[in-house]
Amino acid sequence: MSDPVVIPVPPEWAARAYVDDVKYKAMHASALADPEAFWGVQGQRLDWIKPYTKVKDTSFNEADFHIRWYEDGALNVSANCIDRHLETRGDSVAIIWEGDDPNNSSQITYRELHAEVCRFANVLKKRGVGKGDRVTIYMPMIPEAAYAMLACTRIGAIHSVVFGGFSPESLANRIKDCDSKTVITADEGVRGGKIIPLKANVDAALEHASGVTSVIVVTRTGAGVSMQDGRDVVYEDEAATVSAECAPEPMSAEDPLFILYTSGSTGKPKGVLHTTGGYLVYAAMTHQYIFDYKDGEIFWCTADVGWVTGHTYIVYGPLANGATTLMFEGVPNYPTVSRFWEVIDKHKVNTFYTAPTAIRALMRDGEEPVKRTSRASLRLIGTVGEPINPEAWLWYYRTVGDSRCPVVDTWWQTETGASLIGNLPGATAMKPGSATRPFFGIKPALVDDKGEFLDGAASGNLVLLDSWPGQMRTVYGDHKRFFETYFRTYPGMYFTGDGCRRDEDGYYWITGRVDDVLNVSGHRIGTAEIESALVADTKVAEAAVVGYPHDIKGQGIYCYVTLKAGVTPSDDLKRELIQTVRREIGPTASPDIIQWAPGLPKTRSGKIMRRILRKIAENDVSNLGDTSTLADPSVVDDLVANRAGA
Numbered sequence: 001m002s003d004p005v006v007i008p009v010p011p012e013w014a015a016r017a018y019v020d021d022v023k024y025k026a027m028h029a030s031a032l033a034d035p036e037a038f039w040g041v042q043g044q045r046l047d048w049i050k051p052y053t054k055v056k057d058t059s060f061n062e063a064d065f066h067i068r069w070y071e072d073g074a075l076n077v078s079a080n081c082i083d084r085h086l087e088t089r090g091d092s093v094a095i096i097w098e099g100d101d102p103n104n105s106s107q108i109t110y111r112e113l114h115a116e117v118c119r120f121a122n123v124l125k126k127r128g129v130g131k132g133d134r135v136t137i138y139m140p141m142i143p144e145a146a147y148a149m150l151a152c153t154r155i156g157a158i159h160s161v162v163f164g165g166f167s168p169e170s171l172a173n174r175i176k177d178c179d180s181k182t183v184i185t186a187d188e189g190v191r192g193g194k195i196i197p198l199k200a201n202v203d204a205a206l207e208h209a210s211g212v213t214s215v216i217v218v219t220r221t222g223a224g225v226s227m228q229d230g231r232d233v234v235y236e237d238e239a240a241t242v243s244a245e246c247a248p249e250p251m252s253a254e255d256p257l258f259i260l261y262t263s264g265s266t267g268k269p270k271g272v273l274h275t276t277g278g279y280l281v282y283a284a285m286t287h288q289y290i291f292d293y294k295d296g297e298i299f300w301c302t303a304d305v306g307w308v309t310g311h312t313y314i315v316y317g318p319l320a321n322g323a324t325t326l327m328f329e330g331v332p333n334y335p336t337v338s339r340f341w342e343v344i345d346k347h348k349v350n351t352f353y354t355a356p357t358a359i360r361a362l363m364r365d366g367e368e369p370v371k372r373t374s375r376a377s378l379r380l381i382g383t384v385g386e387p388i389n390p391e392a393w394l395w396y397y398r399t400v401g402d403s404r405c406p407v408v409d410t411w412w413q414t415e416t417g418a419s420l421i422g423n424l425p426g427a428t429a430m431k432p433g434s435a436t437r438p439f440f441g442i443k444p445a446l447v448d449d450k451g452e453f454l455d456g457a458a459s460g461n462l463v464l465l466d467s468w469p470g471q472m473r474t475v476y477g478d479h480k481r482f483f484e485t486y487f488r489t490y491p492g493m494y495f496t497g498d499g500c501r502r503d504e505d506g507y508y509w510i511t512g513r514v515d516d517v518l519n520v521s522g523h524r525i526g527t528a529e530i531e532s533a534l535v536a537d538t539k540v541a542e543a544a545v546v547g548y549p550h551d552i553k554g555q556g557i558y559c560y561v562t563l564k565a566g567v568t569p570s571d572d573l574k575r576e577l578i579q580t581v582r583r584e585i586g587p588t589a590s591p592d593i594i595q596w597a598p599g600l601p602k603t604r605s606g607k608i609m610r611r612i613l614r615k616i617a618e619n620d621v622s623n624l625g626d627t628s629t630l631a632d633p634s635v636v637d638d639l640v641a642n643r644a645g646a
């Protein structure tokens with residue numbers, strides 16, 4: 001049965017876009033038929049210090065597992081994002097910064113960006129940072145975050161950006177994992193009118209991460225913060241002592257570019273490693289085609305630079321293409337729920353890219369806060385991060401986009417570097433809720449749990465059969481974990497961890513994670529991480545965490561907690577446990593529901609039956625499936641009877 005809502009490509013889009021349906025099919029077919037030739041041409045969009053002669057050398061098979069793109073070429077990312085634009089658009093705006101306070105904004109031209117990044121690079125050098133060193137960046141959404149990232153790429157250092165909402169504990173783990181000796185932070189961050197004590201968090205983190213010898217503190221609020229002699233310096237003081245010229249370091253295409261930690265189904269977050277050439281080719285190319293970016297347009301991605309979306313579509317993709325990228329310090333509902341739309345009008349934004357969770361939250365306030373703004377500059381709107389429900393899609397299309405802006409739904413992951421499945425605005429008829437079709441050269445497939453291919457209209461596990469330039473290359477420091485996590489389950493294929501349906505038109509509908517990873521407000525969180533934070537509390541004996549459908553967040557966090565003998569359950573204790581999780585991981589991991597569980601449903605071999613816990617959390621208790629393999633089936637009756645909110 002075909003889905004009733006199909007929104008055709010507006011004719012003016014088929015005419016204005018780089019790619020219409022005929023061209024999409026031709027380009028996709030040629031990329032699949034001869035990847036070497038296709039990606040060889042695409043690589044030319046960058047400036048190479050040493051041209052590549054090899055394009056693709058990849059194998060997903062265990063015996064000769066390797067992923068290399070453009071491997072004998074050399075280039076510098078910051079030179080591609082800045083220097084090469086100076087002649088033609090040195091005085092064009094590279095970054096528009098919109099502060100948390102609506103009266104606070106600024107513009108940075110490409111020429112200014114060049115000077116700022118060179119200065120930051122020279123400060124890093126002065127502090128002893130060199131090629132291959134890891135630099136942890138823990139910053140608010142201010143231009144200096146982008147300068148710091150680009151400065152690392154200029155000298156060949158590997159940045160690891162840690163989202164400013166993460167706790168000192170999480171920050172410490174990420175610093176230690178990649179053994180970074182340098183941390184870049186700000187005195188404080190400002191978000192939604194609230195202060196975030198970033199430097200104090202760094203100080204707390206460094207009590208557990210003693211390898212850090214240098215902390216560079218950018219001034220955001222000017223609040224007095226404690227500075228440790230010899231270790232900490234004020235960025236502006238250092239910047240005043242160095243030159244605004246710094247030659248870009250030639251890097252091999254396969255040299256590491258950045259590490260970004262992301263949650264998996266087991267263990268600690270993994271350091272996803274991306275490399276220089278392939279990542280930038282793919283980031284720039286997807287930014288051009290998916291958003292149909294044309295010179296002079298203003299592009300706004302609302303993500304934080306602490307996530308991959310911010311890396312690829314605030315910094316690297318737009319700047320590689322010479323675009324004007326908007327960086328927003330604030331939140332969608334401060335000072336009012338019209339903020340996004342006011343910023344669009346203020347800066348004449350052409351492309352707006354946000355997450356379904358933000359759309360659903362703003363939808364609750366109705367049309368009026370949107371309709372009181374003009375949004376006349378908008379031409380395209382996009383979404384990313386989680387499946388978008390058709391209702392939210394249609395509201396976004398009609399209310400925000402006035403039924404005239406195509407909605408692009410982009411499916412991708414930290415691991416994939418940039419979007420892999422998504423509609424092209426001039427080529428793909430839209431179906432609300434579907435990420436639609438693969439990008440050029442991407443080979444998705446669906447398999448059942450045994451790894452058998454499912455043809456035609458089907459539902460299964462989403463895998464990718466061949467490499468693309470933006471693919472991650474390894475888990476930092478643990479290449480074995482890279483293979484085991486993504487290539488072991490279905491031999492010869494990259495397993496995404498997502499479930500997916502393909503309809504009779506070949507459109508892909510992502511249904512969400514099939515592993516123990518939650519997607520809460522578009523943020524990835526491993527259930528294992530939350531469980532280990534809960535059991536860190538001395539009153540807790542055991543914990544099991546699952547997701548459940550949540551109107552705004554997409555998924556909420558449902559925790560079953562077994563207390564130690566003699567501990568009395570109470571609402572105060574629930575609050576204490578929520579605080580523990582926030583302290584250990586960060587506010588994004590806050591439990592929504594805690595249910596006291598005298599026991600957890602386990603198999604006779606001691607394995608927790610999460611399937612049952614998920615059903616109880618979803619309040620789908622009429623059909624719990626086979627419970628006869630449980631060691632003690634009566635625990636299920638107790639959990640059902642005492643279901644939170646039941």
Ligand code: WTA
Nearest residue numbers: 384385386387410411412413414510513524
């Ligand atoms: C989910 C964010 C449906 C998916 C770029 C994926 C999506 C995980 C979409 C990666 C989308 C992302 N439709 N689901 N358009 N985009 N996802 O690493 O489950 O933070 O595996 O990367 O988000 O999250 P990550």
